[in-house]
Amino acid sequence: MAQTTEEVVNSYECSPDKQQMVHKLSISLAGDTPSRKHSKEDILRRHYQNLQHLEGCAKASQVKQVILPSAYSPSSVPLDDLQKISLDDLKLETHHRGCFVTGMTITPPYQFSETITIIQDESGSVASLILGFQDDSLLNSGASLPQNSTVAIKEPYVQMNEDSGYVIRVDHPSDIAVLRGDDPAVSMIMQFVAEKKEISPMEWKKEGDRAYLERKYSSAIECYTQAIDAGLKECDQTFVNDAYRKRAFANLAAESFQNAKADILSSCPEEAVDSKACFTIGRAAYELREYEESKNYFEKALQATPNDVKARKEYNRALARIGEQESGNYDFEKMIASVSDRHVRLDHADFNKTSAIGPTAYAGRGVFTTRDVQAGEIILCEKAFCLPNMYSGDGPTDSVLYNFNNGSQTRKFAQVALFQQLVQKLYKNPHLNQRLLELYAGDYERSGKEGDMVDGVPIVDSFLIEAIRIKNCFSSPRISRNLMKRAPPVQEKELTSAVWTRAAYTNHSCVPNCGRAFIGDMIVVRALHFLPAGTEVTDQYLSPDASFMYRRNMFPQSWGFDCACPLCSAEKRSPDSAHQKRRDLATKIKTEATKVPISTKLSTTTIKHIERLTKKLEDLHEPGIYATLPRLLLVHPNIWLMEAHRASKNHAKTVKYALELLRNFGFVNALEVEFQFEKGGLVNSESFGALRYAAEAFEALGKLEGKEKCMDAARRMYVVLGGCDVGRDEFLASGE
Numbered sequence: 001m002a003q004t005t006e007e008v009v010n011s012y013e014c015s016p017d018k019q020q021m022v023h024k025l026s027i028s029l030a031g032d033t034p035s036r037k038h039s040k041e042d043i044l045r046r047h048y049q050n051l052q053h054l055e056g057c058a059k060a061s062q063v064k065q066v067i068l069p070s071a072y073s074p075s076s077v078p079l080d081d082l083q084k085i086s087l088d089d090l091k092l093e094t095h096h097r098g099c100f101v102t103g104m105t106i107t108p109p110y111q112f113s114e115t116i117t118i119i120q121d122e123s124g125s126v127a128s129l130i131l132g133f134q135d136d137s138l139l140n141s142g143a144s145l146p147q148n149s150t151v152a153i154k155e156p157y158v159q160m161n162e163d164s165g166y167v168i169r170v171d172h173p174s175d176i177a178v179l180r181g182d183d184p185a186v187s188m189i190m191q192f193v194a195e196k197k198e199i200s201p202m203e204w205k206k207e208g209d210r211a212y213l214e215r216k217y218s219s220a221i222e223c224y225t226q227a228i229d230a231g232l233k234e235c236d237q238t239f240v241n242d243a244y245r246k247r248a249f250a251n252l253a254a255e256s257f258q259n260a261k262a263d264i265l266s267s268c269p270e271e272a273v274d275s276k277a278c279f280t281i282g283r284a285a286y287e288l289r290e291y292e293e294s295k296n297y298f299e300k301a302l303q304a305t306p307n308d309v310k311a312r313k314e315y316n317r318a319l320a321r322i323g324e325q326e327s328g329n330y331d332f333e334k335m336i337a338s339v340s341d342r343h344v345r346l347d348h349a350d351f352n353k354t355s356a357i358g359p360t361a362y363a364g365r366g367v368f369t370t371r372d373v374q375a376g377e378i379i380l381c382e383k384a385f386c387l388p389n390m391y392s393g394d395g396p397t398d399s400v401l402y403n404f405n406n407g408s409q410t411r412k413f414a415q416v417a418l419f420q421q422l423v424q425k426l427y428k429n430p431h432l433n434q435r436l437l438e439l440y441a442g443d444y445e446r447s448g449k450e451g452d453m454v455d456g457v458p459i460v461d462s463f464l465i466e467a468i469r470i471k472n473c474f475s476s477p478r479i480s481r482n483l484m485k486r487a488p489p490v491q492e493k494e495l496t497s498a499v500w501t502r503a504a505y506t507n508h509s510c511v512p513n514c515g516r517a518f519i520g521d522m523i524v525v526r527a528l529h530f531l532p533a534g535t536e537v538t539d540q541y542l543s544p545d546a547s548f549m550y551r552r553n554m555f556p557q558s559w560g561f562d563c564a565c566p567l568c569s570a571e572k573r574s575p576d577s578a579h580q581k582r583r584d585l586a587t588k589i590k591t592e593a594t595k596v597p598i599s600t601k602l603s604t605t606t607i608k609h610i611e612r613l614t615k616k617l618e619d620l621h622e623p624g625i626y627a628t629l630p631r632l633l634l635v636h637p638n639i640w641l642m643e644a645h646r647a648s649k650n651h652a653k654t655v656k657y658a659l660e661l662l663r664n665f666g667f668v669n670a671l672e673v674e675f676q677f678e679k680g681g682l683v684n685s686e687s688f689g690a691l692r693y694a695a696e697a698f699e700a701l702g703k704l705e706g707k708e709k710c711m712d713a714a715r716r717m718y719v720v721l722g723g724c725d726v727g728r729d730e731f732l733a734s735g736e
C-alpha cells in the first residue's frame with residue numbers, strides 16, 4: 001500500500017529556508033501566547049513518526065543541517081535565583097529572563113541534526129524541546145536526554161513551530177540541567193525525593209562502586225558525591241577520605257582531571273599522599289599538560305615504590321614533555337610515523353619559548369619573537385586545542401551549519417564538528433574556557449560573564465564560540481609533508497579544521513615571514529629567514545596566489561581589515577583599470593591553457609601561444625610598482641609553461657619558466673639563480689615544486705651549480721613546509 005505524504009516526511013529535518021520562514025513569522029508574533037491547538041497525542045504521534053522515519057532511512061546518506069538562530073545570551077543566573085513558571089506561561093520569541101521551567105522527558109530523543117524530545121511538566125502540559133548543541137554524552141553513554149530524564153531549563157527561549165505550536169530551544173549547554181533518566185544515581189535521588197527513602201552513605205558508596213565497574217563514570221561521581229556529603233555528617237574521616245579517593249579515580253576515568261587532582265588532595269593532607277595517590281595526581285597533571293607538576297608527583301611515587309614500572313614509564317614521559325617544552329626539540333620522525341587515519345592526536349608538549357603574544361599598533365594583538373630566530377628555526381610548536389579527526393576533500397560533505405546571524409553556510413563536516421566540539425570542550429573543562437575565550441571574535445558582543453561558574457558549570461555562549469571559530473580556525477592536512485609531493489593521492493590532500501590557541505594570534509601579511517606545517521594535531525611554525533628579537537610574526541590567511549582584487553575584497557569581508565602589507569600597499573598604487581586588464585588576461589590564459597592538458601603531445605604552436613599571452617601579461621605589470629614584488633597573476637601561466645616544457649623535455653625552457661615562477665612568487669633574483677628568502681619570496685608547495693623542476697632540468701643540462709643552488713633552497717623550504725627535515729634527502733631524490 002502506498003504511504004501517505006504525512007508518513008514519509010520527516011518534519012524535524014525541514015529545510016533551513018523553511019525554518020527561516022517560520023522563524024520570521026515567529027518573530028512577528030513575539031510576546032504572544034503560542035497556539036495550543038496541538039494535542040499531546042498529536043505531538044507525540046508526530047515525534048514517533050519522525051523517529052520511525054529516521055530509523056527507516058540510512059543516516060549516512062542524509063545531510064545534517066545544524067542551525068544557529070539569532071544570537072542570544074546564555075543565562076548567567078543561578079537556578080535558585082530564578083522563578084519557576086509553567087510550560088503554559090511561555091510566550092513566543094521571548095527569552096524568559098528571571099524564570100525557569102522544569103519537566104520530564106516522556107519520549108526517547110530524536111537525534112540527528114539536532115536533539116529533539118518532548119517534555120511534560122507537573123500540570124501535564126507538554127512541549128517540544130530542541131537542543132541546538134551536540135551533547136556528546138551521546139558518544140559515551142547512549143542517548144542524549146534519555147526518556148524519563150528531569151530537565152530544568154533556565155531563562156527558556158521559545159519559538160513558533162508548525163508541528164507542536166511552539167518549541168523550547170536551548171542553544172547553550174549551560175542553560176539546561178539534566179538528571180538523566182538512565183542514571184542509577186538519579187533513580188536513587190528520585191527515590192529519596194519522591195519516597196523519602198533514606199539512603200545511607202555506605203549505600204551511596206556501594207552504588208558508586210557498581211557504577212564505576214559498569215564504566216558509568218558520571219553516575220559513579222554522583223554517588224560518591226552523595227556518599228561524601230552524607231558521610232561528612234554521619235561517618236568518620238576514614239570513610240570520607242576513601243570516598244574522595246574513589247571519586248578521584250572516577251574523575252580520572254571521566255577525564256575530569258582537575259577534579260581528580262582536587263579529590264586526591266581532599267582525601268589526605270599533601271604531605272601524606274601515598275604512592276598510588278601520587279600516581280593519580282601525576283596522571284591528572286600530565287593530562288592537564290602541567291608536566292613539571294606531573295614529573296614531581298611521579299618522582300614522589302617512585303621514592304615510595306622505586307620498582308613501580310608504570311610510575312617509571314609515566315615519569316619518563318613527563319620528562320620527555322618537559323624536554324620538548326624547554327628546547328623545542330621533538331622526535332619528528334616518531335611523530336610523523338605515528339600519524340594515521342585513525343590516529344591524529346599526538347602526545348607532545350607545546351614549545352612557546354621563542355614567541356610571545358603582545359600588542360600591535362594596527363591589528364590588536366600579535367605574535368612576536370622573544371629572541372633572535374634563525375632562518376628555518378621553530379618559532380612555536382603547539383598541539384591543537386581542538387581538532388576533529390574528520391578530513392575531507394574539496395567537495396561539500398554531509399553536514400552544514402547555517403548561521404542565521406550572518407547568513408553564512410559552513411559546508412564541511414570538520415568545521416561543523418569543530419564548532420560542536422568546542423562548545424562541549426568548554427562546557428566540560430571550566431579551566432580551558434579562558435584560553436579559547438580570549439581569542440578574537442570580530443564584532444560579537446560579549447556579556448563578560450562567559451566562562452564564569454554558575455550552578456557548577458561554566459557559562460557557555462555557543463554563538464561566541466562560533467564567532468571565535470570563524471576568525472581563528474586553520475585548515476590542516478594529516479601530514480603537511482605529503483602535500484609537497486608532485487601528485488599527492490586524494491586522501492593525503494584531505495583537510496580538517498582546527499584551532500591552535502597560540503598560533504591563532506598570528507596576524508596576516510601577503511609577504512609573511514613564517515611558514516606553518518602540520519603533523520597530526522601539532523602545528524609547527526618556522527621562520528622563513530632571520531628574525532631579530534621583537535619581530536612580529538606574520539603568516540598568510542589566503543592562498544598564496546590570491547590576486548590583489550580578490551584579496552582586497554576578502555580581507556574586509558572575512559576578517560574585517562584592509563591589508564597594508566608591502567605588497568598590498570604597492571599594488572594599491574596601480575589603478576583598478578590596470579588590475580582589471582591583468583585579471584581579464586590571466587582569466588583568458590587560464591581558459592586557453594585548461595583546454596589543453598599537459599602532455600608530451602603538446603604542439604609547439606600551443607605552447608608558443610601561451611608564452612606570447614604570458615609575456616603580454618608580464619608587460620602589463622608596471623615596473624615602477626612590481627620591480628621587487630611578487631606578480632601573483634603570472635603564477636599560473638608560469639606553472640603551465642614550466643610543466644609543458646618539462647613534458648616536452650625542453651630543459652632550458654623548463655629552467656626558464658621555473659625561475660620565472662619563483663621570480664613571480666617574489667624571489668626577485670631568481671633569474672640569477674639566487675633565492676633570498678628575506679626579500680619576501682613566498683614559500684609554498686608551488687615554489688618548492690619549481691625549485692625541484694629547475695634542479696632536475698639544470699642537471700639534465702649539465703649545469704650542476706644551478707642544480708645545487710636550487711636544491712639548497714628546496715632543502716630550506718622542505719623544513720618549513722613539512723615542519724621538519726625528516727626524510728628530506730630521500731624525498732628530494734625521489735620523483736614523488
Ligand SMILES: C[S@@+](CC[C@H](N)C(=O)[O-])C[C@H]1O[C@@H](n2cnc3c(N)ncnc32)[C@H](O)[C@@H]1O
Pocket residue numbers: 362363364365366439440471472504505506507508509558559560561562563564
Ligand atoms: C586570528 S586573529 C589574529 C589575532 C588578532 N589580531 C587578535 O588581536 O586577537 C585575526 C584578526 O586579526 C586582525 N588582523 C590580522 N591581520 C591583520 C592585518 N594585516 N591588518 C589588520 N588587522 C589584522 C583582524 O581583525 C583579523 O580578523
